[in-house]
Amino acid sequence: MKTHLKRRELLKGAAALGAATASGSLMTPRRAHAAGEVNWMAWGGHVEAEGIAKFYDDTGIRVNHIAMNSNASTFAKLKLSGVSQYDLIEADGLWTLQYLDADMIEPIDLDSIPNVKANMYEQFKHIPDLVTSDGKMLMAPWGWNPTILVYNEDEVSEVPESYEVLLDPKYKGHVAFSDQHEFMWPIAAFLLGYEDPFRMNDSQLEKAKEILIRIKRNAPTITKGWNEQLRLFVEGTIWIGMSSPGRAYTVTANGGPKMGTNAPKEGYYGWIDGDMLVKDAANREDALKWINEIHSADYVATNFLRLQRGCANRAGVEKLVAEGHEDIVKANFMDQPEVAFNMKLIRAPEYPDKYAAAWNDVLAAT
Amino acid sequence: MSTIVTDPIPEETGKPAGQSAETAPSWASSSRRTANAPWSLAPALLVQTMLFVAPLGIMFVYSFWTSRNYEIVPEWTLANYRAFLDSWSYQSVLIRTLWTSAIITLTTLLVAYPLTYYIVRYTQRWQKILIGAVILSFWTSGLLRAYAWMAILGNGGVINKGLRLLGVIDEPLPFLVYSQFANILVMTYFCLPFAVIALYTSLEKMDWRLVQAAEDLGASPSRAFLHVTLPQTMPGIISATVLTFIPAIGMFFVPILMGDPNRMMIAPLISNQMEAFQLGLGAALSFIIAIIVMGVIAVAWHYVEPRVEE
Numbered sequence: 001m002k003t004h005l006k007r008r009e010l011l012k013g014a015a016a017l018g019a020a021t022a023s024g025s026l027m028t029p030r031r032a033h034a035a036g037e038v039n040w041m042a043w044g045g046h047v048e049a050e051g052i053a054k055f056y057d058d059t060g061i062r063v064n065h066i067a068m069n070s071n072a073s074t075f076a077k078l079k080l081s082g083v084s085q086y087d088l089i090e091a092d093g094l095w096t097l098q099y100l101d102a103d104m105i106e107p108i109d110l111d112s113i114p115n116v117k118a119n120m121y122e123q124f125k126h127i128p129d130l131v132t133s134d135g136k137m138l139m140a141p142w143g144w145n146p147t148i149l150v151y152n153e154d155e156v157s158e159v160p161e162s163y164e165v166l167l168d169p170k171y172k173g174h175v176a177f178s179d180q181h182e183f184m185w186p187i188a189a190f191l192l193g194y195e196d197p198f199r200m201n202d203s204q205l206e207k208a209k210e211i212l213i214r215i216k217r218n219a220p221t222i223t224k225g226w227n228e229q230l231r232l233f234v235e236g237t238i239w240i241g242m243s244s245p246g247r248a249y250t251v252t253a254n255g256g257p258k259m260g261t262n263a264p265k266e267g268y269y270g271w272i273d274g275d276m277l278v279k280d281a282a283n284r285e286d287a288l289k290w291i292n293e294i295h296s297a298d299y300v301a302t303n304f305l306r307l308q309r310g311c312a313n314r315a316g317v318e319k320l321v322a323e324g325h326e327d328i329v330k331a332n333f334m335d336q337p338e339v340a341f342n343m344k345l346i347r348a349p350e351y352p353d354k355y356a357a358a359w360n361d362v363l364a365a366t
Numbered sequence: 367m368s369t370i371v372t373d374p375i376p377e378e379t380g381k382p383a384g385q386s387a388e389t390a391p392s393w394a395s396s397s398r399r400t401a402n403a404p405w406s407l408a409p410a411l412l413v414q415t416m417l418f419v420a421p422l423g424i425m426f427v428y429s430f431w432t433s434r435n436y437e438i439v440p441e442w443t444l445a446n447y448r449a450f451l452d453s454w455s456y457q458s459v460l461i462r463t464l465w466t467s468a469i470i471t472l473t474t475l476l477v478a479y480p481l482t483y484y485i486v487r488y489t490q491r492w493q494k495i496l497i498g499a500v501i502l503s504f505w506t507s508g509l510l511r512a513y514a515w516m517a518i519l520g521n522g523g524v525i526n527k528g529l530r531l532l533g534v535i536d537e538p539l540p541f542l543v544y545s546q547f548a549n550i551l552v553m554t555y556f557c558l559p560f561a562v563i564a565l566y567t568s569l570e571k572m573d574w575r576l577v578q579a580a581e582d583l584g585a586s587p588s589r590a591f592l593h594v595t596l597p598q599t600m601p602g603i604i605s606a607t608v609l610t611f612i613p614a615i616g617m618f619f620v621p622i623l624m625g626d627p628n629r630m631m632i633a634p635l636i637s638n639q640m641e642a643f644q645l646g647l648g649a650a651l652s653f654i655i656a657i658i659v660m661g662v663i664a665v666a667w668h669y670v671e672p673r674v675e676e
Contacts, residue, residue, distance in 0.1 A: 069641075076643035079436045173540065177627065179638075220544045222627045235522030237538075352435060356642035357449075364455035364635055366628045 038283050038290045041066040041074070042090045042275070045307050046142065051299045061286045070180060071095045072352065078104065083278045087287035092271040094347035096130060096138040105276040107136035113288060115295040116140055119315035121337040127272065129345075139274035140291050144310035144340040145244035146270035147183055148263045150251075155239040156260070163187050163264050165240060166215045176229050176241025177219035181359045182346045183242060183269070188212050190266035197269070198349045205358045213365045222363070230254065244270075246308040246332035270343035272312070308332050310340055422656060428649035436643050446650035456635070456651070463632040464658070466549065467614035473554045474610045475603065478561035486569040500562045508556065512623050515552045519543045519624070549625040553614055560613065561606035568602020600669075608666045612659050 044067050052063045068074045071092050083089065083104045091099060099105045110125050111117045124141040131137055149160045155174070156165075166175050166187065178184060182198075188208035189197030200208055216222070220237055223229045226247060232238040234256035248259035275294075281287055293299060300316025305325060311317050311334040320329050333339045349355040429446055432439045450456050485496045503511065518524050521538035529535045541547045576598070580590040596603075618633030625631065632655060639648035 072643070073641040076436045076641075079643075080438070216627055219627055221625075222622070224622065235520065237521045352642070353433060353644065356639070356644050357647075359642065360635065360639060360644070360647075361453075361455055363638060364453075364459050364630055366458070 036060055036283075036286065037062045037064060038088065038286045039064050039066060039086045040088045040275075040287075040290065041068050041086050042088070043068060043273070046090065046294075046303060048299060048302050051293065051302065055290065055293045059286075059289060061289060063290055071182065071346075072348070075099070075102075075348070084280075084282070086278050087281040087283045088275045088290065089278060090142075090273055090275055091139065092273045093345035094129060096274075096276055098348045099276055100138055104279060105138065106279045107132045107134075107138055108140055108277050108288075108291075109136050110140060113140070113292045113295065115292045115315075119295055119297060119300070119313050121312055121314050123337050123341060124272070124312040139276045140295070141272050141274040141312040142294075143304070143307070143312065144270060144272040145246065146263070146268055146310075146339065146343045147186075147242050147244065148261055148268050150233075150241055150243045150245075150248040150259055150261050152233065152236070152239040152256075153258045153260045155236075155257070159260060159262050160240060161262060161265050163191050163266055166218065166242075167191075167211075169218070171240055172218050173220050174237065174239040175215060175218040176232070176238045176243075177216050177222050178229070178242070179222050179224050181355070181362075182349075184212055184215075185349070185355070186269040186344075186346070187215070187242065190264065190268075198347050198355075202354070205354060209358050209362055209365075212362045216362060216365070230256075233257075233259070244309060244332070246310070246328075249328070249331035250308055268343055269346050270340070271346050272340060274312070304332075304334065310334060310337075312337070312340075422653075425649045425652055425656070428645050429653045430646070431649075432646045433643050438645060446646045449647055450650060450654065459630055459632050459635055460651075460654070462629060463615055466546070466629075466631065467611050470550055470553045470557060470614040471607055471610045473550060474557045474561045475606060477554065478558055478565055478606060479603070481558075482562050482565040482569055486566065487574075497562070497566055500559050503559055509619055511556070512552060512620055515548075515555070516543065516623065519548055519551075543624055545624075545626050546629055549621055549629075549631075552620050552624055553617055556617065556620065557610040557613055560609040564605035564609050565599065565602045568599040568605070572598050604666050604669050608663060611662060615655060615659065 038061060040063055042065060044065075047065050052065070056062055066086065068090065074089075074091070075095065075098055078086075078089070078099075079102060089099070089105070096105065110120065116125075120141070125131075125137060126135075127137065127141065130139060149163075149165065151160055151165075156171075165171065185200070185208060186197040188211035189195075189200065189204075191211055192204070192207055194200055194204055194208070197208075220232070223232065226243070229238065229241060229243065230247065230251060233241070233251040234254050236257065245261045248261045251257070251259045275291055277284070277287060277291075294303075295313055297313070297315035297319045300311065300313040301319040301323065304311050304313075304316060305320060305328065308328055309332055311332070314337075317329055317334045320326075320334070329335050428438075430442050430444070432441070432443060432445055481500075485493055489496055516523065519542040520526070521543065523543070525542060526535070526538040529539070572595070576594050577590050580594045581587065585593065616633050618631070618637055621631040622634050632651065636648045636651050636655075639645075639651070
């Protein structure tokens with residue numbers, strides 16, 4: 001027997017289904033904060049799914065990871081939406097001062113967290129500008145990287161010693177240009193001899209723009225993030241750029257050419273990232289337990305073996321060495337925390353709107 | 367001058383096409399229409415308001431506000447529009463975007479028309495399957511498809527690797543990726559299904575006996591195409607043009623992934639402004655684009671809306 005579904009009946013059914021679906025979602029409102037949960041806004045690379053699962057099994061605390069991208073866009077979003085739905089937020093270097101000025105975070109007593117007290121290199125517990133008068137820190141440091149010249153040794157015959165190499169016409173089409181402008185402004189400032197790339201006045205910003213436009217003309221594309229740069233280094237499209245020693249090592253490890261690194265004579269910037277505790281976080285104690293967990297030697301070793309960068313955690317580094325990964329430790333200066341304090345730290349620009357407008361001009365330029 | 371006829375001329379004279387009162391369905395009777403019209407429009411109006419009018423209105427309001435130190439300053443100002451008018455960089459990006467989108471539209475039509483013509487005319491049994499195959503690409507993430515093109519066109523991609531293995535080239539072909547060529551090629555690929563769908567509707571509805579009649583009267587196949595088929599399918603061509611041009615203007619991940627960094631398109635620029643919390647300027651540029659898009663639709667509507675000769 002054939003059944004003919006009339007159009008009116010079909011529409012009624014669809015409407016009923018839609019109403020049922022909508023009401024179902026309305027009846028289970030999203031809980032911004034539940035007991036036994038930590039809302040952790042962090043870079044995806046810091047997340048170890050097995051570590052989160054183990055933490056849940058051990059403590060019953062569920063860690064909800066919320067992905068973030070750049071410092072500027074994350075800070076902008078949080079200023080708009082507020083931070084009350086998060087417990088922990090990550091940031092680079094001196095960006096933590098922006099969060100402090102906006103009254104979004106509270107300092108952390110690192111010595112009250114057992115794994116941090118026992119495992120962290122002492123230097124990272126007292127980073128200048130990030131330590132308060134009572135000895136607390138604005139963040140629990142995690143990793144670090146200097147941003148220096150990295151180059152394909154097969155294609156770049158002479159060891160580059162200056163940022164000038166990024167402007168060299170013989171490398172046209174083979175220079176890395178990142179969309180992360182906080183790492184690009186220092187290049188221009190160093191080349192122009194300006195003291196602070198994040199405090200440039202209008203005239204200095206105009207000249208810095210011209211430098212970056214010239215570098216962009218030498219680049220095949222504007223890379224979004226390190227993974228894209230990694231791919232372009234491995235396939236041989238990019239020969240020279242700004243990154244870290246560990247990432248140069250990663251290029252070769254991923255089947256790419258042999259890479260060299262050199263700190264430019266003009267100086268270099270870098271970053272130290274870490275976790276900030278949200279002010280009046282709803283799950284403050286659970287958040288501190290999560291910080292304790294990620295600073296265990298096991299979690300650190302697993303994460304840094306994958307991500308390969310400078311590490312603020314001595315115990316994690318020692319575990320990597322014990323497991324036979326000394327080459328990775330050495331390539332990333334993980335056992336030389338003093339290197340992290342030879343670099344200047346990136347920070348938010350003093351006039352973000354002017355810098356944003358200048359960056360737009362760089363991107364729009366032909 | 368050809369006339370676009372959307373309804374067959376009824377046998378009885380004196381009645382406009384499509385308005386024969388004795389064949390109108392009962393639910394369209396005038397008394398019932400008057401009673402239900404306002405309420406029957408409510409769901410459509412609600413959806414339009416929520417999904418179109420409200421977002422456009424919010425964007426319009428934001429375009430008159432500015433940002434300062436990551437905070438929105440809700441003070442009315444024309445500064446954002448002035449920034450666009452004062453900046454040749456922004457204007458050149460917009461002009462470049464419109465020009466590139468026009469080229470993409472043309473290349474898409476040049477590919478889509480013959481393809482759809484062939485499917486409609488010569489593949490009776492496989493027609494639905496072939497059209498389904500064209501539309502199938504919608505079921506995959508656009509970003510994944512763009513990365514697939516990278517694997518084909520990239521310096522380490524299939525084409526360059528193959529040509530190097532064959533000894534045809536020593537270095538990768540520079541124009542295949544990070545170029546306007548790559549931008550146009552891949553965006554044509556993305557816009558092709560839209561154009562095929564629009565053209566299919568038009569070609570499928572066409573009365574092919576008119577072509578036969580023209581050929582019987584001595585017209586060559588090309589003449590019959592130019593004077594019969596092409597005018598008859600003009601509504602489809604115009605719809606395909608609109609459905610290609612508008613997405614091409616707003617496409618942002620293809621130019622970012624594959625385009626020339628020194629020939630930026632407007633969508634990545636707007637995206638960058640939003641990320642940098644320059645919401646006012648981003649909204650102003652977005653609204654300028656929206657005005658252009660609505661202008662294009664209005665012009666197309668003028669030509670597509672059926673006209674009946676009296």
